[in-house]
Amino acid sequence: MQESFAFRLPQEIYFGPGEGRRVGEHLERFGKRPLVVVGQRFARESGILEDVLGSLARYGLEPVVFSGVPPEPTLEVVDEGIRMAREAQCDSVVALGGGSVLDCGKAVAGVLPNGESVVPYFEGAPLTRPGLPWIALPTTAGTGSEMTNNAVLTDATRKLKKSLRSPFLVARVAIIDPTFTHSLSPYRTAASGVDALVQAIEAYTSPRANAVTDVLALEAIRLLWEYLPQAVREGENAFFRKQVAKGSMLSAMAFANASSGACHGLAHMVGPEFAIPHGEACGLLLPPVIRFNREVLRERYRDIALCVGLQGGEYEDWGELLARAFEDFVRRVGLRTRLRDFSVPREALGRVVREERIGRSILENPRPMAPEDLQALLEEVW
Ligand SMILES: [Fe+2]
CATH class of the missing domain: 3.40.50.1970 (Rossmann fold)
Structure with a gap:
């Protein structure tokens, strides 16, 4: 911070x-x-x-x-x-x-x-x-x-x-x-809402986070976690739509002033290569990024887990707990959680990680990420 x-x-x-x-x-x-x-x-x-x-x-x-x-x-x-x-x-x-x-x-x-x-x-x-x-x-x-x-x-x-x-x-x-x-399809509601949620989580765990972005990010996470599944199910419900729009706005304010993280960096590599929509790419890539960072961001992941109502003890592996709950969340709003769900051939993963594609959000990851690490993360989520 x-x-x-x-x-x-x-x-x-x-x-x-x-x-x-x-x-x-x-x-x-x-x-x-x-x-x-x-x-x-x-x-x-x-x-x-x-x-x-x-x-x-x-x-x-x-x-x-x-x-x-x-x-x-x-x-x-x-x-x-x-x-x-x-x-x-x-x-x-x-x-x-x-x-x-x-x-x-x-x-x-x-x-x-x-x-x-x-x-x-x-x-x-x-x-x-x-x-x-x-x-x-x-x-x-x-x-x-x-x-x-x-x-x-x-x-x-x-x-x-x-x-x-x-x-x-x-x-x-x-x-x-x-x-x-109001008239967005359930799919687009889910995909853009998951993008907002990932952005809020990445803003909260960013090395550029600050006292203002922290407050905004946590409230965004709380609102999106609670109301996005309901807005996906009942798109006509004005209250759910308003809560999600509010969560998304707060998320945007936070990450515009902190930064997005390695999940976004990876999504920008994978998306254009395999034509995976941005929100879905973010949704499936966040769990392996959380697992990679779970030692160095333990307290931050604990804050997020508690904010969305997860429970754990003193020795809890908060990153793992959050990664699993997030995967469930993505499934619950109807999005895919594996690269192979997009017909990505396993052997194609080798061409994703290229020097010119490694952007700031990956270079600034709190735990250094080598190209081999990126490759392993993709394998994990194939
Ligand atoms: Fe995004």
Whole structure:
């Protein structure tokens, strides 16, 4: 845990049922022409896009819609968005969707005043100018992109997934409207909720954790552990949806200021290689990461275990207890817990761990993780 720390979030955060339909009110001050970034279907089919455009119209705004952002956005998609926003002379960005859409909108807003293409920044060049102001409107409760300063992007040719990171990428306004998640399928509810839970657990066990992120992470873990299974079963229940959205918001605030850990690092290696959705990759990879770290993070795992109501004695192996309970949890919300459930051939595991894919979250793991350790973790969960 860090004794000296900084804590950064979007300038304004609005939480509550109905808040999303007031977006025009918050956007008006940034100019007349926002780029509205949406995904392939959900925002349109659920009627949420129509509501948001209606709100913009009430304030006389003239939005340009950039639709069709795929899951795991590529550099090409971001460049297309930049081109569109530039041609239409957009002055702000609204990203309405899941984590992929938010990351794409965030990258477009961040890069646009800096250059024509995201590629050099993905390769490590710093953004030197503030981006366009952007508003995050998540339609899932889980990825946390509305709070963070990074956008996870994929270089499709190299199957390389990594973060574009800059203080200039943080949203100006984040609006969390739990009603936006009401029509999410049980599967997407589970996958994004497990992602949020893993992020909260990793924030609590991060070497960058601090007094503020600890409080946020534990409350996020408590809410998600209690209410996610119920929200998966009863998607129409407004109370369960609200509790999960709240848990996800607190999780995002925590991990945006601590960091995600080795489970996320591994998920970014495994996901693009075998086309495993991010939330599921996180869900199946956390137990072996907990087991690997259980000696060095004993007290932290004990705190989490107690927070979710697990019981143990003085000599309890808290990491093992938590890993097992978490595996049960993942099964309970209907997600897969083994790599072979995704038809991954065992012999393919050898090509996952590559030097260029080992990111910060693995290098900073509290117990040093060599490539052989990563390989062993994958074998364990095959
Ligand atoms: Fe995540």
